[in-house]
Amino acid sequence: MIELEQLQHLITFQECETLSKAAKQLHISQPVLTRSMQKLEEELEVSLFTRTKNKISFNETGLLAASLASRLLEDTKDMKKQLQDFERKLHTFAIGSCAPAPLLYMGQKVSQYYPQKALLTEIKDMSILMKGLKEKDYIIIIMPYNIEDYDIESIPFMEEQLFFSLPLSHRFANRKSISLKEMDGERMLLMSNIGFWHEMHQRTMPHTKFIIQNDRSIFYDLVELSSLPSFTSDYVMKTETMPQNRHIIPIEDKEAKATFYCWYLKENEIKLKSLLYHL
Amino acid sequence: MIELEQLQHLITFQECETLSKAAKQLHISQPVLTRSMQKLEEELEVSLFTRTKNKISFNETGLLAASLASRLLEDTKDMKKQLQDFERKLHTFAIGSCAPAPLLYMGQKVSQYYPQKALLTEIKDMSILMKGLKEKDYIIIIMPYNIEDYDIESIPFMEEQLFFSLPLSHRFANRKSISLKEMDGERMLLMSNIGFWHEMHQRTMPHTKFIIQNDRSIFYDLVELSSLPSFTSDYVMKTETMPQNRHIIPIEDKEAKATFYCWYLKENEIKLKSLLYHL
DNA sequence: ATGACTTACGTCTAACGTAACAATG
């Protein structure tokens, strides 16, 4: 049987044009290459080179062999990579989500019930999540609506309600509730990477200038120190310390309340049962 | 670098289900297989099996690896075959022809001017010849008509005239010439594998019952011993001894005369120049 | 005379098989 190493020798020889240079590049002695090429010809049962006493060069068959060898070596590299990717996927619990809060919640549950697995969490657009679920890039995705599908199971597992977080001096600071429209037109602080909420804010508050901050601690500093309104939610308030200098006002619109559903392929139900049981 | 031998071990193990049986089938000792599989895992940097103290079986990654390995081994076999075919082609002078006479003539010339090459000669339908020329299965094809083409050169090199070969007692035995139509309706002797002539006979003499013989010596015996009419040609009469008990009568129709053209790809002109010069 | 490839030769690695071991059913 031919060896992949011989094929590697062949294409290195082609690149270097002489056996001597190829030997240097391969960190082997030059006679090894002579023998390697001789053996390759024997095993393929074809002649690959034209030889004179001190010159060896590719013949037509040799050129074809080199191009085929190159493809074959690529394929083996692909094979290795494919196997490694496959194995990593086997040991990774990948969740995609449309929003941060349910992702944090779900991430906790997963690391609790599947502690041996690596955890991969991503916030992505919903179209990408759908695609990723079907192509098994994610074992679970978190979506803000239900689905009826032959392959996909969908179960609700948490709700999130948004609030306005207003400085005490704000003109609405003492209201019982506010609508999104009423607040539209000011400047507001906003975290980045908040998934589908971002699209919701832009749609329902088109005249608002959002000052987007991607560092969470700086965001909290700004909430504390500036007089800019911002958003918060019931989930955030349960898990983080509440700002002292703020009034928290419920948002009236239905868009400010989301129910999150955990979607997974039905074929994975068994794998997921210990998690699903505890949601 | 992984070795193809290891991949062969892998799929043999999969077929045999235990290392021991696989070792027998591979004619190696069983510890060799243990080590081979361990090394394969190391080199791929993935785990392929689940092991207990005296049991080893494929895990999911291993199953994927086996299927990929199988494809890869197929590819190497294909590579070897492809190279051998290519080399054979390089050393073969392949001619396809629509008729036997020009093929004999051309074959002689080729073995004269390219004695180092193997000679492959075939009589085939003209559509197959065209295809074979374009796909380089033939370096030359012999056709009964001319062509004007960007890629193909065509040069006339011989003519062949058919005659009726009649027993002395035949009613037309003393004619100066005969038409095909006049002879239509009798039984006639015919060689098989005569290329496009066969189609011509059937078209121009639809009522004739042809008794087809594929052994040339038996054909000549029958010509000598039977009273059945047959065909011959100027080329055949030049190269073979003429039958004594026959009258040779020219055929009037233009279909009974062919001019043969040698077609080849223009890109091969240089390779063929010594032959073409002597046609 | 320098650099190319092949062949010859002595060394030593690493792959092999046997044997011993451990576990299962």
Next chain:
DNA sequence: CATTGTTACGTTAGACGTAAGTCAT
């Protein structure tokens, strides 16, 4: 206890590099 897979160990084949040989520029 028969069978399976892994580990230990001694042997040897074969792959390596050095050196020598031959040819070309």
